[in-house]
Amino acid sequence: MTAADEILELTDDFYEHPHVVYEALRKRGPIHRVRLDGVLGWMIVDHDVAKQAFVEPTISKKIGSPEGRAVMAEHGARGRYDSAINDNMLFADPPQHTRLRRLVAKAFASRAIRDLGPRIEEIADTLLDDMTTRKSVDLLDSYAFPLPISVICELLGVPDGDKDAFRAWTAVLVNDSAAIEERTSAGLNFFTYLTELITVRTENPLDDLLSELIVAKDDNDRLDQQELISMLFLLLTAGHETSVNLIGNALLELLIDPRSADRLRTNPDKIPDFIEEILRYQGPVHFGTARYTTAPITLGNQDIGAGEFIMISIAAANRDPKRFAAPNRLDPDRRDTRNIAFGHGLHYCIGAALARMEATIALTRLLARIPAMSLNVTVSDVAWRKSLLIRGLTTLPVRLSSNTARNTPAQEATIPWAEPDNLGEPQFSTV
Structure with a gap:
């Protein structure tokens, strides 16, 4: 059986322990044909191959095109990317992408x-x-969720009373286990709301990002109605979800090792370095968004035909031992932090600076205000969301108390920064 014939079936346990799987896959090669949650594609787990795929011109993001829709349907992704609100620069190739991003x-x-x-x-x-x-409190519900959504909604001029609806819609749209009917309903509600919001802001412009997007132009070019709706969806969903999970994942690591929280309280100027290492070690984006080959290509010494679904695991690439020393260790003092948490090449996240700013401020203010905190569950009970796109927690319950026990020097040597280098045995089968 050749690599092109072999399909690795990944179980739902993958979402809880993906790095166990990635470590095993890397020993077999940089790219593998897998089926995950019904979707069949080529999964890249190698840093250099991921960067190659990000910039390869014969790998397309145009999933809304007839060719893209056919590939999605053939490989089990029907219904995941069909919405009109996905007609934005994230799912566009040059020259359309160049125009929209400009x-x-x-x-x-x-x-x-x-x-x-x-x-x-x-x-x-x-x-x-x-x-x-x-x-x-649940730190996700009380802090990590409301902070970024308040920021992005204020930027776009979305009324306070509508924030909960946005949160509910985006939660469904990035949830891979949600029924197609549920995702369709959420997408339709989002589309209808954004259409109405654009009409209101066009007639009554304010000093906000939406008003600027409406009038933004390059020479005589500007965004049309459909492009505006799709762009708002992208900013609200990607801008919100990325920051939420970056903050949540960072807070989890501080709870796992209170020593790091103490260090950052004492030296808040080190928080940006900590955030950068979180982006590498436990970033908020699991896989890059959907791509497919438009012509035969070789990735990681593997020949791949046209019309194949490509899955770039950003999480795996950022822990590639060929690129990062001791990759399964969280090291805020790591010298080389050039990760690809926000992508690479022309699709590099336009909101990366905003996400970094939000996470840095979120941790700085929380550590200054909360003298001590501890997980209200065991680490093993912390659950991760079932999503190919998002790497984030479902909840983060904590106790807030000035009397929370701290780690003593005697304990310090027994508390790991995070995961050991030997992550255990993966759960997948070959068919």
């Missing part, structure tokens, strides 16, 4: 983005004011 970049370079820091601090402090009145 128009959006004008708005993202605006004062509304540059001057966000103080406002993000205000939102964080308001959330912390409420948290400090309680003894236990």
